[in-house]
Amino acid sequence: MSVHPTAVVDPGAKIHPSCIVGPLCVIGADVTLGPDCHLHSHVVISGPTTIGAHNTFFPFCSVGCAPQDLTYAGEPTRLEIGDHNTIREYVTINRGTVKGGGITRLGSHCLVMAYVHIAHDCSVADHVIMANAATLGGHVTVGEWAQVGALCPVHHFVRIGAYAFIGGGTTVTRDVLPFSKTAAERGTRAYGLNAVGLERRGFSKERVRQIHHAYKVLLASKLNTSQALEKLRADTGRGEDVDLLIEFIEASERGVIK
Numbered sequence: 001m002s003v004h005p006t007a008v009v010d011p012g013a014k015i016h017p018s019c020i021v022g023p024l025c026v027i028g029a030d031v032t033l034g035p036d037c038h039l040h041s042h043v044v045i046s047g048p049t050t051i052g053a054h055n056t057f058f059p060f061c062s063v064g065c066a067p068q069d070l071t072y073a074g075e076p077t078r079l080e081i082g083d084h085n086t087i088r089e090y091v092t093i094n095r096g097t098v099k100g101g102g103i104t105r106l107g108s109h110c111l112v113m114a115y116v117h118i119a120h121d122c123s124v125a126d127h128v129i130m131a132n133a134a135t136l137g138g139h140v141t142v143g144e145w146a147q148v149g150a151l152c153p154v155h156h157f158v159r160i161g162a163y164a165f166i167g168g169g170t171t172v173t174r175d176v177l178p179f180s181k182t183a184a185e186r187g188t189r190a191y192g193l194n195a196v197g198l199e200r201r202g203f204s205k206e207r208v209r210q211i212h213h214a215y216k217v218l219l220a221s222k223l224n225t226s227q228a229l230e231k232l233r234a235d236t237g238r239g240e241d242v243d244l245l246i247e248f249i250e251a252s253e254r255g256v257i258k
Helices: 195-200 205-220 225-233 240-250
Strands: 031-033 049-051 062-065 078-081 092-094 103-106 180-183 189-193
Touching (some): 049 062, 078 092, 092 103, 189 205, 195 205, 225 240
Parallel strands (some): 049 078, 062 092, 078 103
Antiparallel strands (some): 180 189
């Protein structure tokens, strides 16, 4: 194990021998670091926090600290981080709260850029990109391969669907549809299908066609949401991606951005 002499590591921390801990890092008790993690310098990790393999933490990020919630009373809530994530400068990721289930989760292969905040009880899936200064309020759920643009504040309890793309500077107060492009230009609204993103992820032309048809029904027809869902459910050739879209809308408690 390579631990810089100026680093402060609690004896209760479990650090894999292949990890590199740089100058002036602070690692608390109940922290577990998996293989090949690299803490550059001035990184603070508090516990209980479990971190997987091949994660990189850049200077001045603060991970696993107590949630910013007035009801938190020091309970041993958790943060869980997967593998192959990049956590850039000044990122803050808080542990969960008892009322929110007690766990904040960050998946694997995520890029979390500088000044991002992930609040208590959030669940961020795999392959998510959060650009500079994007902010998740408590209890936010982010689906796989979603991208959250720079300077985006996301209201607590909002859900961001898989493969969604949110443009920079968008204030998000309702659920963001899977596969969508959403931006704040002329008011926060969905601008149709994230076709380029889906093609980059290997979606076939037929899958993209099915989702595009569903979006035309949802966003470009004169049907209200209930009528549009009824029409989509009646389409026997809609595909599993459209099923996911229908289920996402039906489960929404805050309403979706259309």
